[in-house]
Amino acid sequence: xxxxxxxxxxxxxxxxxxxxxxxxxxxxxxxxxxxxxxxxxxxxxxxxxxxxxxxxxxxxxxxxxxxxxxxxxxxxxxxxxxxxxxxxxxxxxxxxxxxxxxxxxxxxxxxxxxxxxxxxxxxxxxxxxxxxxxxxxxxxxxxxxxxxxxxxxxxxxxxxxxxxxxxxxxxxxxxxxxxxxxxxxxxxxxxxxxxxxxxxxxxxxxxxxxxxx
Amino acid sequence: xxxxxxxxxxxxxxxxxxxxxxxxxxxxxxxxxxxxxxxxxxxxxxxxxxxxxxxxxxxxxxxxxxxxxxxxxxxxxxxxxxxxxxxxxxxxxxxxxxxxxxxxxxxxxxxxxxxxxxxxxxxxxxxxxxxxxxxxxxxxxxxxxxxxxxxxxxxxxxxxxxxxxxxxxxxxxxxxxxxxxxxxxxxxxxxxxxxxxxxxxxxxxxxxxxxxx
Ligand code: NI
Numbered sequence: 479x480x481x482x483x484x485x486x487x488x489x490x491x492x493x494x495x496x497x498x499x500x501x502x503x504x505x506x507x508x509x510x511x512x513x514x515x516x517x518x519x520x521x522x523x524x525x526x527x528x529x530x531x532x533x534x535x536x537x538x539x540x541x542x543x544x545x546x547x548x549x550x551x552x553x554x555x556x557x558x559x560x561x562x563x564x565x566x567x568x569x570x571x572x573x574x575x576x577x578x579x580x581x582x583x584x585x586x587x588x589x590x591x592x593x594x595x596x597x598x599x600x601x602x603x604x605x606x607x608x609x610x611x612x613x614x615x616x617x618x619x620x621x622x623x624x625x626x627x628x629x630x631x632x633x634x635x636x637x638x639x640x641x642x643x644x645x646x647x648x649x650x651x652x653x654x655x656x657x658x659x660x661x662x663x664x665x666x667x668x669x670x671x672x673x674x675x676x677x678x679x680x681x682x683x684x685x686x687x688x689x690x691x
Numbered sequence: 692x693x694x695x696x697x698x699x700x701x702x703x704x705x706x707x708x709x710x711x712x713x714x715x716x717x718x719x720x721x722x723x724x725x726x727x728x729x730x731x732x733x734x735x736x737x738x739x740x741x742x743x744x745x746x747x748x749x750x751x752x753x754x755x756x757x758x759x760x761x762x763x764x765x766x767x768x769x770x771x772x773x774x775x776x777x778x779x780x781x782x783x784x785x786x787x788x789x790x791x792x793x794x795x796x797x798x799x800x801x802x803x804x805x806x807x808x809x810x811x812x813x814x815x816x817x818x819x820x821x822x823x824x825x826x827x828x829x830x831x832x833x834x835x836x837x838x839x840x841x842x843x844x845x846x847x848x849x850x851x852x853x854x855x856x857x858x859x860x861x862x863x864x865x866x867x868x869x870x871x872x873x874x875x876x877x878x879x880x881x882x883x884x885x886x887x888x889x890x891x892x893x894x895x896x897x898x899x900x901x902x903x904x
Contacts, residue, residue, distance in 0.1 A: 520777035520778070521759055521760075521774075521777065521778045521779050522776065522778055522779065522780070523777075525780070525783070546734055547760075547762065548762035549760065549761035549762040549765075549779060549784075549787060550779070552762075552787050553779055553783045553786075553787060561734075563735065564733035564734065564735045564736075565733070565734045565735055566734050566735065566738055566762060566763070566766055567735070567738070570738070570766045571762075573766075574762060574765050574766060
């Protein structure tokens, strides 16, 4: 599990853009994990895209995580599956996947976090840390909420929501083990360069603490 | 696997109607299987509804089949999963579910049928046998297509598409092992009575060939 620079996809950024070549640019820029999240595609289309992304992420040594669809994650041998409150409950997911992959779970408030420590999950996606344009309805937890969250759970927290390269330092210093982003990568035409900026920002903070290539 | 009178759900018939009580009426009327098929619900909502329907179908000795979402089928211990060309391929589904459930597959032409005999599927949903208002784009195979299909495969065929109680005889005599319906049950306010009509029609044909309660 390597979620330092964790790219989450979103339908709205792929209207006029090729999925595979865009993801490859992010991988070239140093993204350590890709979460495949689309809402308006058939299972067959997602399966076929995921097969290609599975090979691609392996080639770059990056993780592939599938949002919501546990069956698709299993079908392509993903490294992880990510669920939220609208998806299958984590304990049910664990029964289905066994130990074959890790499970991530979205949490959107410090209060909820108190309930999740017993869940069979491997990391927590926590946010929104900052204001974001990616989601229309979201809860703002703030950098202070993130700091509290890190103290409240022993599970690794990946921060999400409005994170840009100039906010990376604050987010990691608050205790996040990784940053999950959508627009900070996909909002740019030069996806590779945008990813590199984030990786550089992470690296400068993490240099003494973690190995990053 | 008991797909004699196989009710398939559809979003458009549940806008002003309670799901569970409607399904229970169909079960009271003698439906032998329920295929849960909805497109506009979250996985969590489907999971919760399916848990209730799992208990309900068990109580009536009926099968529960989940459309498309293999993970949900596994999560609730469904009897079967049904996929089509837009869903996960049957061989991939088989790898995921093992022998824990049966797999149904939709076929919409005699030509396609020649390709499916080697697939790890347990029944074929074949249609549309008649004109239907449930789907907007569909291929009409006709009763003659159904007759040919039965000859071309050793797998049991469940006929679907525009089947009403007065067409049941023709469909079963063409060799279908069961009838799958949407509007012939859900298109009526008295769901129990509509189901009974179909069951009666099936029974009068099947009486000498199959045990039906
Ligand atoms: Ni009539």
